[in-house]
Amino acid sequence: MVGEYSWCDWVWNPIIGCNSVSTGCLNCYARTHVERSSGRRFGKLLVNKQVLYDPLRTHKSHMVYVSALGDLFHRKVPKDILLEIFDVMRRAEHIVFLVSTRRAGRAVEFLSQRKIPDNIWVGVSAEDRETANNRLASFKRLDFPRKFLVLEPLLGPIELDLTGIKQVVIGGELGPNARPCYLVSILDVVEHCRLEGVPYYIKNIGSFPVHNGIRYQLSETESSNSNNWPKILRPRGQLVMRASLHEYSGTS
Ligand code: SF4
Numbered sequence: 001m002v003g004e005y006s007w008c009d010w011v012w013n014p015i016i017g018c019n020s021v022s023t024g025c026l027n028c029y030a031r032t033h034v035e036r037s038s039g040r041r042f043g044k045l046l047v048n049k050q051v052l053y054d055p056l057r058t059h060k061s062h063m064v065y066v067s068a069l070g071d072l073f074h075r076k077v078p079k080d081i082l083l084e085i086f087d088v089m090r091r092a093e094h095i096v097f098l099v100s101t102r103r104a105g106r107a108v109e110f111l112s113q114r115k116i117p118d119n120i121w122v123g124v125s126a127e128d129r130e131t132a133n134n135r136l137a138s139f140k141r142l143d144f145p146r147k148f149l150v151l152e153p154l155l156g157p158i159e160l161d162l163t164g165i166k167q168v169v170i171g172g173e174l175g176p177n178a179r180p181c182y183l184v185s186i187l188d189v190v191e192h193c194r195l196e197g198v199p200y201y202i203k204n205i206g207s208f209p210v211h212n213g214i215r216y217q218l219s220e221t222e223s224s225n226s227n228n229w230p231k232i233l234r235p236r237g238q239l240v241m242r243a244s245l246h247e248y249s250g251t252s
Contacts (some may be wrong), residue, residue, distance in 0.1 A: 006224055007169075007203055007239060008098065009062035014052050014085050015070040015077055017045040021102050024127030024153055027177045030069045045076045052084065055092035063242050066099045073103040073110065082110060090117040096245050100125050100150050104138035112142055121167070121241050123148035127155045136161055148241060153178070153206065157185050162196045167240050172206015174220050181206030186233060193237075201237040205229055 016034060019042070020026070031042040040046070055064065066072060072085065089097045100123035101107045111122060124139045126132035132151070139147065140163060149165050151158060153173030162168070170189055172181025186202060193200040204223040209216050211230055222228050226236045 007201070008065040011065045011068045012051065012054060013067060013069045014048050015045065015067050015072055015074070016040070016048050017042055018070040018074055019043045022127065022131050023155065024102065024125070024131060027173060027175055027179075029175065032175070034069055045070065045074065047081050053088060055088055055095055059094060061094045061245055063096045063098065063245055066097050071101050071103055072099060073101040073106040075103075075106060079110070086117070089120055093117070093119050095119060096121065096241060098123065098148070098241060100148070102126070102131075102135070104135040108138050108142045111144065116144060121146040121148055123150050125150040125152060126158075127151070127153055129156065129158050132158050132160060140164060146244075151189060152203070154181055154185055154189070155179060156182070157188055160189070160192055162193070162198050165198055168193050168198055168200040169203055170200060171203040172209060172223065174204065174207050174223060176207070178207035180208050180210045180215065183209055183211040183230065183233065190237070199238050199240045201239045202226070202233060205233065
């Protein structure tokens with residue numbers, strides 16, 4: 001889904017493959033990675049059974065991003081597989097799982113019919129005003145206390161209704177074909193979060209940040225290092241989802 005995971009401890013990929021749903025998918029990191037590394041056609045979904053039980057093989061507390069090489073709520077992911085994946089997450093109660101999707105409709109349909117374990121955060125991803133409005137409108141129907149929003153790749157100004165959202169994560173587009181990330185759009189989101197009292201976290205500013213009419217080119221690592229950012233973007237915010245790890249690990 002998103003191409004840079006230094007904010008999580010590891011990534012769990014029980015599903016590999018997906019296809020585009022909106023303009024945010026244009027330079028999908030997962031598609032490039034899967035097709036280059038395995039030669040597989042990205043549109044052909046694979047249930048990655050080899051790793052399905054990996055979360056149960058560690059006893060350490062971690063924050064784990066779920067399904068970075070596909071979208072868990074793609075319509076081709078069978079319901080019984082989804083049930084199995086959620087059951088693994090329920091049993092791995094020492095881990096905090098972040099499940100993010102661009103398919104808010106199916107996510108809400110699936111999740112609203114069952115109890116979601118306490119160690120799971122569920123998020124929607126969006127890239128512009130239209131996708132944010134549509135997905136957040138669907139997401140609102142889910143009555144759940146740990147909802148987050150990922151704005152990545154942030155492609156322009158966004159007006160947000162943050163009702164029920166407990167964390168916003170912001171990032172630009174990464175990679176050689178990255179589209180511009182206007183830092184003023186990030187600042188607008190940050191300001192909105194501050195006004196609404198919603199914690200935000202800036203993951204990166206993209207490979208092609210634009211500020212005051214100046215375009216910079218940054219590598220993935222440079223973009224994720226806040227020392228390379230204009231001062232107006234600091235502090236980068238807080239990941240309250242990570243803080244919630246202490247609830248499960250017993251540390252403080
Ligand atoms: S939904 Fe995510 S994984 Fe699927 S094509 Fe779009 S960016 Fe890639």
